[in-house]
Amino acid sequence: AQKVTQAQTEISVVEKEDVTLDCVYETRDTTYYLFWYKQPPSGELVFLIRRNSFDEQNEISGRYSWNFQKSTSSFNFTITASQVVDSAVYFCALSGGSGNTPLVFGKGTRLSVIA
Amino acid sequence: KAGVTQTPRYLIKTRGQQVTLSCSPISGHRSVSWYQQTPGQGLQFLFEYFSETQRNKGNFPGRFSGRQFSNSRSEMNVSTLELGDSALYLCASSFGTGGNQPQHFGDGTRLSIL
Numbered sequence: 001a002q003k004v005t006q007a008q009t010e011i012s013v014v015e016k017e018d019v020t021l022d023c024v025y026e027t028r029d030t031t032y033y034l035f036w037y038k039q040p041p042s043g044e045l046v047f048l049i050r051r052n053s054f055d056e057q058n059e060i061s062g063r064y065s066w067n068f069q070k071s072t073s074s075f076n077f078t079i080t081a082s083q084v085v086d087s088a089v090y091f092c093a094l095s096g097g098s099g100n101t102p103l104v105f106g107k108g109t110r111l112s113v114i115a
Numbered sequence: 116k117a118g119v120t121q122t123p124r125y126l127i128k129t130r131g132q133q134v135t136l137s138c139s140p141i142s143g144h145r146s147v148s149w150y151q152q153t154p155g156q157g158l159q160f161l162f163e164y165f166s167e168t169q170r171n172k173g174n175f176p177g178r179f180s181g182r183q184f185s186n187s188r189s190e191m192n193v194s195t196l197e198l199g200d201s202a203l204y205l206c207a208s209s210f211g212t213g214g215n216q217p218q219h220f221g222d223g224t225r226l227s228i229l
Contacts, residue, residue: 033215043203044119045220052215091158095214102148102171103214105158 002027002096006106013082014114021077021109023092029053034068034075035093035103045091051075082113117142119208119221127227133194136224140187140208146170147189148218149181152203161204164189165212193226201228 003026013019025034036048049059051068059066063080079086092106120139128134140147148171149161160173164183181191187208193200203225207218 035217037220043205043223043225045205045207045218047217047219050215050217101214102160102163102173103218104160107157 002029002032002094002101002104004092004094004104004106006090006092006109008109009107010110010112012112012114015084016081018078018080019082019111019113021079021090021092021111023075023077023106025073025075025092025094027094027096029096032094032096035095036066036075036077037091037093037105039089039091039108041088048077079111082111084113084115087111087113119206119219121204121206121221121224123224124222125225125227127229128196129229130196130198132196133192134196134226135190135192136204136206136226138189138191138206138208138221140189140206141219144208144210144219145187146209146212146216147183147187148207148209149189149191150205150207151175152205152223153201158205161191163212170212171214196228198228200226202226 005024032053034051037045039045065078067076089108089110091108093103122137146165148163152158163171167183178194183189203223205223207220209216209218
């Protein structure tokens with residue numbers, strides 16, 4: 001069975017601080033896909049990144065970076081120099097197997113960035 | 116390019132009634148997935164439709180059903196509503212089928228059961 005654990009329920013940081021959101025996953029599949037989504041107060045989930053299990057290269061996109069480590073089954077997300085607009089709930093998700101299995105989401109981490 | 120459109124945004128129903136929610140995917144997207152989001156259970160997958168066929172189904176009772184039309188628009192129906200069905204229902208579309216596809220979500224329909 002697939003499982004995603006986001007141990008941090010809520011995080012508060014002051015603007016311009018760096019913050020890391022943790023994600024630990026469980027799967028028996030050798031091929032799988034990991035995602036991060038952002039859910040602002042308006043409700044819709046916004047796709048941030050997708051990683052497949054064969055690509056452990058870390059990725060940076062502006063102030064966002066992702067650290068994928070298969071050895072620890074983790075796919076952590078770091079926001080550098082956080083801004084108030086980063087305040088949202090962030091979800092890590094997993095799709096196992098060949099990709100035909102549906103997404104399994106973690107419970108989410110609510111990030112509050114205080115000005 | 117228009118995003119995923121869900122209607123209505125808000126619904127209030129009473130126990131025992133039924134409800135139909137609508138989702139229009141991004142133009143060109145053939146896959147539509149539905150999710151239920153509640154504070155207790157988080158985001159849970161309901162079902163996925165691709166080319167008018169149900170491809171995957173989550174662990175929900177038969178009261179929850181869906182369909183997809185030839186223009187890829189999708190509807191989900193919940194019959195005999197229960198208090199526990201109060202939730203945000205999110206629709207997502209993608210070009211291909213399967214959970215490995217990046218999905219684009221709508222704003223959701225917030226359903227409240229009285």
